[in-house]
Every structure is written in structure tokens, then in C-alpha cells.
Amino acid sequence: MKNRRDFLRNAFGLGAGLAAAPRLLVAQEHADGSMNMAHERHRAERGGKTVLVETPDVAQLPWRMVGGMKEFHLVAEPVKQELIPGKVVNLWGYNGSVPGPTIQVNQGDRVRIIVDNHLPEPTSMHWHGFEIPIEMDGAPGSSQDPIPPGGRFVYEFTLRQAGTFFYHSHLAMQEMMGMIGVFIMHPKEAYDPPVDKDFAIILQEFAILPNNPIPNSMNMEFNWLTFNGKAGPATTPLIVRLNDRVRLRFINLGMDHHPIHVHGHTVAITGTEGGRQPKATWGPKNTVLVGVAEAYDVEFVANNPGDWMVHCHLPHHMMNQMSSMVGPMTRGSDGMPAGLSMEEGMGMLRNGNATSEENGPSVGRGMGVGSTREQAMGNGPLSADQAVQSMPGMQHEGMKTAAPEVSKDANSVPGFPQDAFMEGPAMAMDKMVEKPETYGLRPGWSGFMQGMMTFLRVLPPEMYDKVTALRERQKATSEPRPGIEHQHQG
Numbered sequence: 001m002k003n004r005r006d007f008l009r010n011a012f013g014l015g016a017g018l019a020a021a022p023r024l025l026v027a028q029e030h031a032d033g034s035m036n037m038a039h040e041r042h043r044a045e046r047g048g049k050t051v052l053v054e055t056p057d058v059a060q061l062p063w064r065m066v067g068g069m070k071e072f073h074l075v076a077e078p079v080k081q082e083l084i085p086g087k088v089v090n091l092w093g094y095n096g097s098v099p100g101p102t103i104q105v106n107q108g109d110r111v112r113i114i115v116d117n118h119l120p121e122p123t124s125m126h127w128h129g130f131e132i133p134i135e136m137d138g139a140p141g142s143s144q145d146p147i148p149p150g151g152r153f154v155y156e157f158t159l160r161q162a163g164t165f166f167y168h169s170h171l172a173m174q175e176m177m178g179m180i181g182v183f184i185m186h187p188k189e190a191y192d193p194p195v196d197k198d199f200a201i202i203l204q205e206f207a208i209l210p211n212n213p214i215p216n217s218m219n220m221e222f223n224w225l226t227f228n229g230k231a232g233p234a235t236t237p238l239i240v241r242l243n244d245r246v247r248l249r250f251i252n253l254g255m256d257h258h259p260i261h262v263h264g265h266t267v268a269i270t271g272t273e274g275g276r277q278p279k280a281t282w283g284p285k286n287t288v289l290v291g292v293a294e295a296y297d298v299e300f301v302a303n304n305p306g307d308w309m310v311h312c313h314l315p316h317h318m319m320n321q322m323s324s325m326v327g328p329m330t331r332g333s334d335g336m337p338a339g340l341s342m343e344e345g346m347g348m349l350r351n352g353n354a355t356s357e358e359n360g361p362s363v364g365r366g367m368g369v370g371s372t373r374e375q376a377m378g379n380g381p382l383s384a385d386q387a388v389q390s391m392p393g394m395q396h397e398g399m400k401t402a403a404p405e406v407s408k409d410a411n412s413v414p415g416f417p418q419d420a421f422m423e424g425p426a427m428a429m430d431k432m433v434e435k436p437e438t439y440g441l442r443p444g445w446s447g448f449m450q451g452m453m454t455f456l457r458v459l460p461p462e463m464y465d466k467v468t469a470l471r472e473r474q475k476a477t478s479e480p481r482p483g484i485e486h487q488h489q490g
């Protein structure tokens, strides 16, 4: 891997991470067919002002010009992905990433996308909402044969639309393993009014048993909720300058609809998965329900300084690893009830392991809800010493774990505990998720960021310049991000 990265860096002149900053990867074909990618601020090919769409935590997919077509290369493959520090799970994605790398083109472009299947089973790629010939639609079995393991399909089309689109596997269970990516078509004429910052966020959900790295794609209740493949507090904050006009593009592919809430600002829905919406439809909103397979663009002027939360408002989607009994489990010595297996102790499965005959039908809504074997457990607050011992790696200064947060008579209050002993507000990990975009956040912030949650940081000029300088410095030193690993394979 190291050698490959070095090779890529040398071959392509890549010294920087690709995910963070607003810039377009311009690939130029050289005589020897190699790519020389320069990072440039995106300029619309015709007219007005269009900025590159940032997809925090997800790379941009480079392309090269071949015979008048922009050629992209996607590899469908298993991915190991870290949702938050220490939580590495097995997902399926593209080019080493979930979501797959972001594709950005201009309206009118001719595009070729080479899709290689490195999965152990057939797949096919659907271009969601694209008005393209049926042969290119990626519907397995009807518009094309599924791409076999080890196989390849080359998609070619001309793009006449503009807006927020996405690509995804058209095999349903593969979707629930992560197989989606952003596909932006920039309009020929820049939208009016133009924005200064433009972000896209893919909403995904996974059901992953504690201590298990593989999502249960049949589940109907989810305990890992992600923005661009990261759960809070590992999501990278959106950085804008005070009074920037901002567009946020939300894309949902999962089993739930997500009401995405933007703090501190009133927004307007300016686009959907069907493209730009007429101005006459722009009403004030601050929560946007992003349904399954939908996309919503919202716009606003970021005129309210602060570190504002942007999050899904479903309470269960504002947590990590939510499951019955997991609170006590995280407290080490308090442990799970004696005499039960972990699965039972977690209230998740009954009658054996996930694949036992008895459990077949219950694997769906089995995550705690309605479990007949849930245990009543007294949750005694940990002492500070116990907390330090039982949670190595966690940040202890600024941590809100111990007794003071819980009233003396807490155990006599019906319903207690709720958030106090979820994995919740207890554990801050500011240091573990530190990056330029988190510079200057209130100490202990990370203990309160989970699930589908990130910050919109509306920064006054001085602070904005400071964070921007830190990002530039990091770019100059960091490793290439997933998304470019496979550019020249096959």
C-alpha cells in the first residue's frame, strides 16, 4: 500500500489529500496516456460563477480526456472503513471508499465510466435520475446483464441535465452495504444567485452488532448513522465564511427518511433529485425531510456566526452504536448480566446466533425493541477512576462521565436512564478526531456529536483564514485519500 501510494504520488504529482478543499481535479491526457492532475478552483465553462462541490470525508474522482469524453474509473469492492476512531467496519463501496468518490461534470459533457466489479458477486451500476439510453441505465437483467465478479461494464452517455445526482449499485442489499456516490452535474449557466460554498452529504445507515464489524443488511433498525461515511464526531465540519451564500446538498439512500435540521439559519429548498426548483417554490424551512432515493439542495446566507449543528432529527439517528444494554457494556467492569450470551445481553437476538433457524425471522426488528429478555439493570455512575480505567483512549479531561451529571435520586425516576448511559454525552474524544476543521471548537464538543451530525461553522474572517491556512498546510502533507487507488488498474 505504501509503495502504491508513493507511486501514485510520484506519477501524478499528488502531494495532497483530495477530499478537503474546494478545487477541481483537472486531468490532462499526456502523450504517454498518464494523468497529470492539477488542482484548480472550479470555473464554469461558460458564464457565471460556479464553485466545486465539496464532499467532506470523500474524495473527488479524477478523470482524463479520451477521445472527447471525460473518462472515469470506478471499482466496486469491499472496503474497510472507520466510522469513528476505532470503529472499523466491513462495507462495500467504490475505490476504497463509502460513499464512493464524487464525480463532477458539466452539463453537456460526454462521459465514459468504466466500472470494474471486484465484489464476490454480480453487481450493476444505476445512474439515479439520469435521462440516458436504456442500455446505460444499469438495471440488472432488464437493461443489461449483471456485471459478474471480475467483470467490467463501460457506461457511456451525454449528460444534458443539471443538478444533484448520484450513482449506486442496483442490487438492493448491496445498497445497504454502502454502494453509492455523489454525481454532480454543473449547469451551463451558473445558478442565480451563485453560492460561495457548496457541499454534498450522503446519508447512510448500518445495523452493526457491538463487537461485530459487518452490517446486517436485513435489519430494519439502525445503530450507525453516517454523513459521507463518518459518524459524529468524526464527520468533518463544513467551513464557511461569515456571510457566504451556502448550498447544502443532501442525498439519502437507506431504509429511513431523514429530517435534516440546520441550526441557526432559515433555508430554502432550491433543488431536488429532479434538478433546480423554480424560485416561486422557495419557501422558508429549517428542517428538510430527505426521503429515500431523494436529494435536496438547500441554500441560505450564513449570516449567523457560530458552530451550528447540522443533523438528522430522528432521535435514534443522533447516536452511535445505540442498542439495548450497550450503556452498561461500555463501562467495563459493570459488564453484562451474568449467565447470558452477549447477543442476549444486548437484547438484540434471541435463541442463538444471527443465522440460527429460530432467529431467521427476528433478525429484522430485533435490536432491543420488543425483546423479551431485556434485563433490568441498575446503572451506578462510575467514579472518575473507574471511568479512566474502563475507557482507555478516551479523553478524560472535559469528560462528563461521573456522578455530577446524575441526580441522587436518578434511579427512582421512571424511565431513567436515557441519554445519561447511552454511549452518549459521556465520552469526549476531541483529540482523536482533531483536524483543521475542528480548530477552535469548544473543549469537550465531541462528546455530544454522534450519528448523522456535523457542524456548519460560520466563521468570522480572522478565524476563517486561520482554519483555511491549517487546511492548506494539511493538504500539503497528507496522504492521498481513498478514491484514487484504482485509477490505472485493469
Ligand SMILES: [Cu+2]
Pocket (backbone or CB within 6 Å): 225, 256, 257, 258, 259, 312, 313, 314, 317, 452
Ligand atoms: Cu435519520
